[in-house]
Amino acid sequence: MSVDQPRVAALVRELIEAIGEDPARPGLVGTPDRVAASYAEFFAGVGEDPAAPLAHTISVAHGPAPETEPSGAVILRDIQFRSTCEHHLLSFLGIAHIAYLPGSAVVGLxxxxxxxxxxxxRPQVQERLGEQIADTIATAxxxxxxxVVLDAxxxxxxxxxxxxxxxxxxTVAARGALSEPAARxxxxxxxxxxxDPGTDPR
Incomplete structure (x- = not known):
């Protein structure tokens, strides 16, 4: 499902009028179309399958000898994200940190x-966003x-x-073994x- 940009632009013109402004004045003439294009980007995830990027996995157990079993966590820190609060349609910006304990396979970082x-x-609240990320990774x-730790x-x-x-x-969302306080x-x-990776923090 894609954003109906012409409809959004028409509604933005109404909004501009509703706040007492003139959508025909030079500074605002292009605003409805610009807002519509922005909304197409901000809400591009509506209707998309978040598990699709995880479809191609890499076997941990099988590969060049010796074969091994997964043990430790895979951690990806400092993933920048932008979302839109569904209560006021205002942005929230932040950093996501993701860790998972692989089963028999991992995924490209x-x-x-x-x-x-x-x-x-998509329209979101931060608490739900973290839970949805955790569920998607755990299941896929x-x-x-x-x-999943979000700081926004x-x-x-x-x-x-x-x-x-x-x-x-x-916010923190945890699943499986990482729900245990010590592991978390x-x-x-x-x-x-x-x-930096490899930097001695002492």
Missing amino acids: GALPKVVDILAA LAARGVL SHQCVTARGGRQPLASTI SEIIALIARGG
Whole structure:
């Protein structure tokens, strides 16, 4: 399902009139079409299958000898995302950290940000977004455990109401073995280390 851009543009013209402005004045003439094009990007994930990027997996157990069994977590930190709060249609921007314990297969690391992008590109709340990312990865990869940490700044908090420009929201979604407090805390500690790969944090 794609965004009906002509319909969005017509509704934006009405909105401009409703706030007391003139959609025909030079500064606003192109605004309805620009907003419609933006909405097509912001909501491109509506109706899309978030598991599609995870369809091609790589066997962990089978490959060049010796064969092995998966053990530790795969962690991808600092995935930038943008979404739209469904309550005010204002943006929230943030960072996603994803960890999973593979079953018999892993997925290319570039697939994980695509899952985030698809699920973020629809009207959302942060709490649901994290849960949907975790469910998608857990199901599509038959992962033994999944942990998703989102840290985002919401315009509905920073730009309206209480106007708290420095406030951010952190949510955690966990599945399987990573729902256990000890396992979860170990992964969160690794995520929090930050820095360049291979850098000694001491």
